[in-house]
Amino acid sequence: MNQTVISVSDLVKTYQVTKKRPGLRGSLVGLFRRERETFTAVDHISFQVSRGEIVGYIGPNGAGKSTTIKMMCGILTPTSGSIEVCGHSPQQDRKQVVQHLGVVFGQRSQLQWDLRLGESFELLKRIYCVEDSAFRATLDRMDRILGIRAFIDQPVRQLSLGQRMRGDLAAAMLHSPQLLFLDEPTIGLDVEVKHAVRDFIKEINAEFETTIILTTHDLADISELCSRIIILSEGKIIEDDSLDAIIRKVSPYRRLVLDFASTPPELHLDGVETESREGNRLILRFDRDRVPAAKLISDVTSRGAVRDLRVVEPDIEDIIRGIYRS
Amino acid sequence: MRLLKQFRSACRLAGSYIKISFAAELEYKASFLVWLIANPLQFFAGFLTLNVLITSFGGLGGWNAGEIAFFYGLGGLSHGLGVILFSHTWSIGYQVTEGKFDTLLLRPHDVFFQFCFSDFNLVGVTDLIPAIPVFCYGCAAVGFRWSPASVAALVFVILCVTLLRGGIFTLIGSIGFFAYRTQLIVLWLIISDKGIHYPLSIYPHAVQFLLTVVLPIGFLSFYPSSLFLGKELPLQLPGGVLLWLAGLALIFALLGYALFRAGLRHYDSAGS
Amino acid sequence: MKRLQPYLYYLKISAQKKLTYRFDIWSGLFSAALLLFIEVFLWRSLYSGGGTVSGVNLSEMLTYLIVSLFLRYLFSYSVDENLRHSIIRGDIALDFIKPVSIYGIYLAQDIGTALSGLCIFFLPLFLLASVAIQFPFPAAPVLLIPFFVSAIFGYLILWLLGALVGTLNFWLLKFGNFGMVQQILIMLFSGAYVPIWFFPEWIQRILNCLPFVYTYQLPIGIYIGRYGTGEILWGLGVQLFWVVLLFVLFQIVSRRAQKKVLVQGG
Numbered sequence: 051m052n053q054t055v056i057s058v059s060d061l062v063k064t065y066q067v068t069k070k071r072p073g074l075r076g077s078l079v080g081l082f083r084r085e086r087e088t089f090t091a092v093d094h095i096s097f098q099v100s101r102g103e104i105v106g107y108i109g110p111n112g113a114g115k116s117t118t119i120k121m122m123c124g125i126l127t128p129t130s131g132s133i134e135v136c137g138h139s140p141q142q143d144r145k146q147v148v149q150h151l152g153v154v155f156g157q158r159s160q161l162q163w164d165l166r167l168g169e170s171f172e173l174l175k176r177i178y179c180v181e182d183s184a185f186r187a188t189l190d191r192m193d194r195i196l197g198i199r200a201f202i203d204q205p206v207r208q209l210s211l212g213q214r215m216r217g218d219l220a221a222a223m224l225h226s227p228q229l230l231f232l233d234e235p236t237i238g239l240d241v242e243v244k245h246a247v248r249d250f251i252k253e254i255n256a257e258f259e260t261t262i263i264l265t266t267h268d269l270a271d272i273s274e275l276c277s278r279i280i281i282l283s284e285g286k287i288i289e290d291d292s293l294d295a296i297i298r299k300v301s302p303y304r305r306l307v308l309d310f311a312s313t314p315p316e317l318h319l320d321g322v323e324t325e326s327r328e329g330n331r332l333i334l335r336f337d338r339d340r341v342p343a344a345k346l347i348s349d350v351t352s353r354g355a356v357r358d359l360r361v362v363e364p365d366i367e368d369i370i371r372g373i374y375r376s
Numbered sequence: 377m378r379l380l381k382q383f384r385s386a387c388r389l390a391g392s393y394i395k396i397s398f399a400a401e402l403e404y405k406a407s408f409l410v411w412l413i414a415n416p417l418q419f420f421a422g423f424l425t426l427n428v429l430i431t432s433f434g435g436l437g438g439w440n441a442g443e444i445a446f447f448y449g450l451g452g453l454s455h456g457l458g459v460i461l462f463s464h465t466w467s468i469g470y471q472v473t474e475g476k477f478d479t480l481l482l483r484p485h486d487v488f489f490q491f492c493f494s495d496f497n498l499v500g501v502t503d504l505i506p507a508i509p510v511f512c513y514g515c516a517a518v519g520f521r522w523s524p525a526s527v528a529a530l531v532f533v534i535l536c537v538t539l540l541r542g543g544i545f546t547l548i549g550s551i552g553f554f555a556y557r558t559q560l561i562v563l564w565l566i567i568s569d570k571g572i573h574y575p576l577s578i579y580p581h582a583v584q585f586l587l588t589v590v591l592p593i594g595f596l597s598f599y600p601s602s603l604f605l606g607k608e609l610p611l612q613l614p615g616g617v618l619l620w621l622a623g624l625a626l627i628f629a630l631l632g633y634a635l636f637r638a639g640l641r642h643y644d645s646a647g648s
Numbered sequence: 649m650k651r652l653q654p655y656l657y658y659l660k661i662s663a664q665k666k667l668t669y670r671f672d673i674w675s676g677l678f679s680a681a682l683l684l685f686i687e688v689f690l691w692r693s694l695y696s697g698g699g700t701v702s703g704v705n706l707s708e709m710l711t712y713l714i715v716s717l718f719l720r721y722l723f724s725y726s727v728d729e730n731l732r733h734s735i736i737r738g739d740i741a742l743d744f745i746k747p748v749s750i751y752g753i754y755l756a757q758d759i760g761t762a763l764s765g766l767c768i769f770f771l772p773l774f775l776l777a778s779v780a781i782q783f784p785f786p787a788a789p790v791l792l793i794p795f796f797v798s799a800i801f802g803y804l805i806l807w808l809l810g811a812l813v814g815t816l817n818f819w820l821l822k823f824g825n826f827g828m829v830q831q832i833l834i835m836l837f838s839g840a841y842v843p844i845w846f847f848p849e850w851i852q853r854i855l856n857c858l859p860f861v862y863t864y865q866l867p868i869g870i871y872i873g874r875y876g877t878g879e880i881l882w883g884l885g886v887q888l889f890w891v892v893l894l895f896v897l898f899q900i901v902s903r904r905a906q907k908k909v910l911v912q913g914g
Contacts, residue, residue, distance in 0.1 A: 120478070123481070123482055124481060124482075125477075125478050125481045125482065126643075127641070144481065144484075145484040145485065146484075148481075148482050148483060148484050149484045151482065153482050155475075155478070158475055158478075160479050160482075162396060162400065164399075164400040164403045164404070165396065165399055165400055165403070169396065169399065172392070173392055173393070173396055176388060176389050176392045177389060177483050177484070177485065178483075178484065179385060205403070404824075406822045406823045406824065407822065407823060407824030407825070408824070409823055409824060410823055410824030410825055410826060410828060410829060411824065413829055414828045414829045414832055417829065417832055417833075418832045418836075421832070421836045425836070425841075425842050428842070428846050428847050428848070429694060429842065429846060431848075432694075432701055432702060432846045433694040433695075433697075433701060436693070436694065437693050555671045560671075560675050562679075563675050563676075563678070563679035566679060566683060567679065567682060567683070567686075574686070574690055577693075578689055578690055578692075578693035578694075579689050579693075580689065583685075583689065
């Protein structure tokens with residue numbers, strides 16, 4: 051079943067920003083006159099997301115990721131273009147749309163700061179009109195995945211960052227949303243909690259077919275979770291594909307690192323380049339589509355005495371950085 | 377039938393918001409203490425200062441000490457209620473920069489409804505507490521006649537003035553949607569506070585007109601007190617004080633709501 | 649001079665900060681003007697019978713209001729608030745290990761704020777008041793000297809009180825903002841709005857034993873010529889006494905606070 055959950059077309063969002071003049075003189079002048087300029091945060095973007103997808107929505111800081119997410123939630127109104135989420139416009143039918151949405155902002159908790167965690171859950175239960183039995187069932191499930199019962203009676207302000215994030219994730223799931231927006235959910239978390247968050251995302255995606263849109267700067271999140279990535283830069287979509295396809299497109303090469311017993315032999319193979327040659331070490335770069343790794347290895351080992359070898363995949367971080375720069 | 381169900385669930389939600397804000401306030405029992413000292417201190421000291429002036433000069437704008445106590449206490453009662461119910465409108469600009477409205481917009485309920493009920497300010501009780509003895513003293517000093525009719529009128533006046541204050545708070549607070557950092561609400565608090573300090577009769581006619589029609593400060597306590605005490609009004613109000621009060625309360629409440637709506641439309645949340 | 653440079657920079661920055669929010673400036677000017685006129689109407693109404701009450705006539709009282717406004721902008725300090733926020737955020741430990749004195753920075757900032765406040769707010773208000781109310785002549789030009797001396801002492805008393813209350817937040821933070829109570833006490837008992845000579849004798853006697861009247865009422869009283877030479881000298885002496893006493897108290901408390909931060913980590 052390929053049901054469209056989100057459909058965004060030709061979306062634009064511009065802001066008016068006031069320019070500030072430098073210095074005391076500038077401040078004085080600013081008392082009377084102020085210049086405004088238009089800043090385009092999101093620039094004609096279109097995409098569709100199907101039910102059950104996990105989409106990584108990435109890009110450098112200020113690329114317009116959060117702005118898009120806020121427009122999809124109905125928090126911001128687009129300057130132009132259209133959005134449909136779960137069959138409704140988030141601007142016109144905000145209440146219907148948010149009933150199907152769970153949202154977590156990594157940098158901003160939605161829990162009641164002063165009160166114990168459970169109190170926030172109780173409030174959300176009433177806000178979303180969740181039945182008692184469903185509420186208890188969800189809490190049990192969230193406890194199984196995230197272990198929230200361990201700290202449910204502590205005030206939110208006393209929770210560690212990791213505990214608070216787990217609380218926020220559970221809070222976003224209380225009304226069993228079809229669609230989950232996670233804005234930097236792993237920011238500032240230690241390795242173990244990051245792992246728990248990723249497990250959580252995988253589990254709810256598998257169990258409830260929850261569609262997930264994830265923004266993050268942690269590329270491990272992406273490679274581990276996302277079947278699809280949308281890369282945004284300066285408000286425009288520059289890539290929209292699976293991680294594999296993007297890697298193939300941007301960097302179709304792999305490397306073969308070989309250590310020989312003596313000086314490496316000269317090699318002239320089709321689709322293979324010598325990248326470096328240093329002492330007994332030889333590094334070859336080859337096109338993954340044209341040259342199968344197994345064949346290359348057997349070719350090389352027949353020409354000389356190889357002591358050790360490994361195939362190196364391109365580094366995602368380098369690739370993404372390359373895309374951001376271009 | 378569906379409407380009734382919606383109404384009941386709205387009431388339940390409002391109830392749990394109120395419960396939550398009480399619980400949150402009780403987390404900070406100790407800091408409540410400072411307010412419990414500061415607000416009554418300010419209230420009583422303001423009252424004391426007025427009495428000192430009345431003693432030195434033999435009256436204030438034609439009002440004697442007992443009448444001033446009635447006037448000052450009545451103003452304090454609605455001020456306390458206004459602070460309890462509406463003080464979160466004061467910080468709309470700050471809440472915008474903190475992304476509070478993001479959270480409210482993510483919930484399947486009306487934003488204004490959530491905003492009104494999501495925060496009760498118990499600190500307002502410390503404004504209310506000192507107003508009660510001053511008002512009672514004023515009632516005794518002027519020989520206020522307690523009857524079902526006069527009590528009903530008193531309750532009506534206090535409710536209207538509270539609504540009027542709430543409407544003005546919302547109106548001014550909603551400017552925070554457009555200019556994040558404004559001191560306008562502080563300005564209003566200072567002016568309205570001074571407004572309840574002194575009876576309107578100390579001002580020249582033009583100022584009295586201004587404080588009646590443009591900034592309805594006269595209605596926060598002066599006109600209602602004049603009505604109860606049978607004082608002559610400096611300005612003629614066709615239709616009577618109560619009608620004007622109710623009308624202004626309604627007008628400002630609606631204006632406040634309208635500007636809040638407009639502000640929400642304008643709302644650009646912080647960050648990208 | 650070189651050692652003063654960081655402080656001067658803070659002074660400049662905080663003076664500039666005041667200009668950032670123009671909406672604040674316009675609304676601040678408007679409200680200050682409005683409040684001034686409310687006070688003027690109050691006193692005109694009180695003095696409608698004419699004559700002298702408690703030794704002061706209407707014209708002297710109006711001068712009192714305008715000079716009080718000057719002092720209010722001069723005396724705008726936020727050392728208590730700054731300390732409180734720094735303690736709440738936990739920055740204070742970092743502040744203490746900076747190579748400059750944190751109290752020096754706060755003083756520089758407060759002076760910067762006061763100077764820009766005088767220029768942006770008081771100057772227009774002064775012009776307005778001179779035209780619309782009256783020009784606030786001092787009772788005699790020579791009185792300007794003791795007036796400014798006493799105003800500076802008054803500033804020191806208030807600033808040290810602020811620094812003291814701010815530092816007490818190390819112990820009292822959980823009880824809320826005591827700066828608020830202090831502000832109310834100052835505004836009521838310093839004669840900033842209503843001179844305490846209208847108060848009953850016994851209240852005056854109590855207030856004379858507290859530092860508050862030596863911040864606003866003494867300098868303004870000197871300005872409008874209420875005090876003779878002997879009283880002025882006595883008043884300046886009492887001010888000096890308060891400055892020294894508060895300074896010693898402040899030293900003791902801030903030493904304790906630093907020790908608390910460095911030993912217990914705040």
